[in-house]
Amino acid sequence: MSYLNNPAIVMDNGTGLTKLGFAGNDSPSWIFPTAIATSQGSQSTSSSKKLDTSMNMSNTNYSSSTTATGATSTGTGTNKNSYYAKSTSATAFDNLSSNVLLSNNLAGKRGTEDLDFYIGNEALIASQGPSYSLSYPIKHGQIENWDHMERFWENSIFKYLRVEPEDHYFLLTEPPLNPPENREQVAEIFFESFNCAGLYIAVQAVLALAASWTSSKVIDRSLTGTVIDSGDGVTHVIPVAEGYVIGSAIKNIPIAGRDITLFIQSLLRERGEQDTSLKTAERIKQEYCYVCPDIVKEFNKFDRNPEKFAQFVVENKERTSKKIIDIGYERFLAPEIFFNPEIASSDFLTPLPTLVDQTIQACPIDVRKGLYNNIVLSGGSTMFKDFGRRLQRDLKSIVNNRIAQNERLTGTKSTGVDVSVISHRKQRNAVWFGGSLLAQTAEFRGYCHTKQDYEEYGPEIVRNFSLFNMV
Amino acid sequence: MPAYHSTFPYDPNTDRLIGNFVIMPIKTKFRGPSYPCNSDYDIIDECLDLFRPNSFFKNFEIKTPSDRLLIYGILFINQCLATIQPHMSYNDAVKALVNLSLNHFVLPGTPGFPLNSTYQVPIEDPQQMALLKSYLAQFRQELAMRLIERVYTDPKLGVEAEQDKTKNSPSKYWLSFTKRKFMNKSL
Ligand SMILES: Nc1ncnc2c1ncn2[C@@H]1O[C@H](COP(=O)(O)OP(=O)(O)O)[C@@H](O)[C@H]1O
Numbered sequence: 001m002s003y004l005n006n007p008a009i010v011m012d013n014g015t016g017l018t019k020l021g022f023a024g025n026d027s028p029s030w031i032f033p034t035a036i037a038t039s040q041g042s043q044s045t046s047s048s049k050k051l052d053t054s055m056n057m058s059n060t061n062y063s064s065s066t067t068a069t070g071a072t073s074t075g076t077g078t079n080k081n082s083y084y085a086k087s088t089s090a091t092a093f094d095n096l097s098s099n100v101l102l103s104n105n106l107a108g109k110r111g112t113e114d115l116d117f118y119i120g121n122e123a124l125i126a127s128q129g130p131s132y133s134l135s136y137p138i139k140h141g142q143i144e145n146w147d148h149m150e151r152f153w154e155n156s157i158f159k160y161l162r163v164e165p166e167d168h169y170f171l172l173t174e175p176p177l178n179p180p181e182n183r184e185q186v187a188e189i190f191f192e193s194f195n196c197a198g199l200y201i202a203v204q205a206v207l208a209l210a211a212s213w214t215s216s217k218v219i220d221r222s223l224t225g226t227v228i229d230s231g232d233g234v235t236h237v238i239p240v241a242e243g244y245v246i247g248s249a250i251k252n253i254p255i256a257g258r259d260i261t262l263f264i265q266s267l268l269r270e271r272g273e274q275d276t277s278l279k280t281a282e283r284i285k286q287e288y289c290y291v292c293p294d295i296v297k298e299f300n301k302f303d304r305n306p307e308k309f310a311q312f313v314v315e316n317k318e319r320t321s322k323k324i325i326d327i328g329y330e331r332f333l334a335p336e337i338f339f340n341p342e343i344a345s346s347d348f349l350t351p352l353p354t355l356v357d358q359t360i361q362a363c364p365i366d367v368r369k370g371l372y373n374n375i376v377l378s379g380g381s382t383m384f385k386d387f388g389r390r391l392q393r394d395l396k397s398i399v400n401n402r403i404a405q406n407e408r409l410t411g412t413k414s415t416g417v418d419v420s421v422i423s424h425r426k427q428r429n430a431v432w433f434g435g436s437l438l439a440q441t442a443e444f445r446g447y448c449h450t451k452q453d454y455e456e457y458g459p460e461i462v463r464n465f466s467l468f469n470m471v
Numbered sequence: 472m473p474a475y476h477s478t479f480p481y482d483p484n485t486d487r488l489i490g491n492f493v494i495m496p497i498k499t500k501f502r503g504p505s506y507p508c509n510s511d512y513d514i515i516d517e518c519l520d521l522f523r524p525n526s527f528f529k530n531f532e533i534k535t536p537s538d539r540l541l542i543y544g545i546l547f548i549n550q551c552l553a554t555i556q557p558h559m560s561y562n563d564a565v566k567a568l569v570n571l572s573l574n575h576f577v578l579p580g581t582p583g584f585p586l587n588s589t590y591q592v593p594i595e596d597p598q599q600m601a602l603l604k605s606y607l608a609q610f611r612q613e614l615a616m617r618l619i620e621r622v623y624t625d626p627k628l629g630v631e632a633e634q635d636k637t638k639n640s641p642s643k644y645w646l647s648f649t650k651r652k653f654m655n656k657s658l
């Protein structure tokens with residue numbers, strides 16, 4: 001019954017990055033690409049298992065005698081190996097120069113036939129050689145390759161977290177509008193293959209709302225608000241009323257971190273900079289870019305203040321040669337594509353503030369006020385300085401224009417709408433952090449489905465999870 | 472937000488129309504038909520300010536006659552930048568752009584001009600067309616010379632620093648804009 005004392009495991013598997021750690025912590029212990037490198041030769045054997053819906057628990061493949069507990073593993077994220085360290089990039093090789101991969105220490109846990117694969121940064125390295133191929137099992141937030149995902153989780157649990165699943169409850173996250181069948185698949189893998197003690201699957205947007213409670217701007221801990229979640233591949237705008245996602249009103253834009261990186265790369269190329277790799281473009285994005293109030297004025301600021309220009313030094317692996325890359329207007333032009341998509345794309349033209357307004361307008365009228373005054377940011381690509389400020393200003397002007405127009409038409413004075421965008425310190429991994437907050441409460445276990453529940457009622461049980469009432 | 476528009480309203484006291492093309496006063500010492508300009512900020516300053524942001528836009532809805540002059544100015548700046556080579560000296564750039572400004576350029580409304588569907592000028596009226604031609608020559612020279620001042624400012628020093636521009640190289644930040652085409656058009 002050690003699961004009663006062990007911290008719950010919180011896993012947020014994003015399209016680009018996986019955030020992994022222990023409930024109650026401030027930040028995930030590991031962040032690495034949601035990528036897996038599989039051996040070109042070997043064919044998987046576990047793929048048939050997921051179709052087997054029997055509740056026969058006799059083949060608990062992953063059980064072992066090791067007793068690494070979460071309590072002792074907490075905070076082991078400070079590993080010296082670069083591919084274990086926290087990553088901010090889903091695609092580039094962040095100083096991963098080692099060609100020596102750690103041997104897979106799962107060998108003692110089960111037969112070796114299935115262990116010829118790597119995940120995360122190790123997968124990026126392995127796939128540089130000829131014998132491994134790289135794939136990303138999650139596309140647009142949803143799991144597409146279940147066999148790869150199961151192996152990804154297996155390695156996450158045994159090689160990174162180093163815990164026994166039967167000794168822990170797990171909190172997993174899912175994208176909005178995830179089909180219930182997908183939840184059942186997850187439950188089957190976690191209860192049947194991993195034998196975990198208990199499971200809760202939370203909607204990412206709801207966790208992001210909970211994470212914003214740390215902001216001093218948030219006065220009531222409400223689960224009503226609009227979540228802007230922008231990761232690597234897509235930006236979601238998700239309205240949530242009292243903990244329930246208003247599915248019919250959700251909107252996406254196909255503009256997120258990767259598009260911003262590619263735009264920076266094209267600007268560097270047009271200028272003929274010496275290094276125009278994606279890795280360099282992504283580092284410039286994360287370290288130098290910000291959102292400006294007005295691009296015309298910002299160009300002029302660069303003319304007047306030379307210190308606005310910056311330089312970035314790229315060294316080769318052997319540190320024998322240096323390239324100096326000049327950084328200019330991409331500092332403010334790159335994140336401008338959220339507000340002016342036309343500057344980088346010809347097929348998607350709606351600015352983010354307009355899309356947020358359309359999302360809220362598509363919701364029932366009685367919740368709109370609550371959605372406008374609690375707009376919560378989440379995800380790596382909302383991290384640009386002044387992103388929230390600009391979004392709030394542009395959205396306010398859209399809303400105020402509409403109000404003024406209505407007042408002219410109807411002749412009645414409006415009470416106004418308060419538009420408020422919340423930025424906070426946990427924004428980057430808001431989904432994970434919200435999960436950590438919820439999963440550390442005394443009530444959490446009561447909201448989970450346990451191994452016993454699963455055996456008694458079957459996989460359908462995970463179609464519903466009760467909402468947390470944390471207030 | 473769409474591309475940026477000209478902020479100059481049409482002023483019948485100072486602006487003359489040739490068809491739907493407008494002749495606006497500019498601050499200049501080059502000879503030509505422009506009326507003296509009373510304001511500090513003229514349409515040429517505006518072309519220079521809006522060139523960089525607008526170069527990223529493919530769509531532009533013409534709202535005022537001055538928008539047509541703005542488009543013309545932005546497309547001409549792009550042509551100037553394509554003429555300045557990366558290592559060209561200041562003096563050579565001046566020579567090259569004076570040539571470009573004055574030598575046989577295509578008038579709006581005449582064959583070969585890229586925007587004839589939106590520019591209507593009375594090509595059958597030789598007097599009006601001569602006025603248009605001499606105004607554009609004046610406009611192009613003034614714009615080219617003010618552009619050179621900006622392009623030969625060392626970005627690492629900034630516009631406010633004392634510097635001998637004749638010794639500078641052209642800014643690669645400005646030259647990189649030749650790869651972008653406002654409205655997908657070029658002169
Ligand atoms: N400080 C930063 N500024 C801008 N972008 C960032 C920053 N940190 C991370 N990112 C970007 O955020 C993206 C990953 O965000 P994340 O929310 O983890 O995505 P997902 O959950 O979809 O995998 C990547 O494109 C990464 O480059």
Ligand SMILES: [Mg+2]
Pocket residue numbers: 013014015204229231379431
């Ligand atoms: Mg995410």
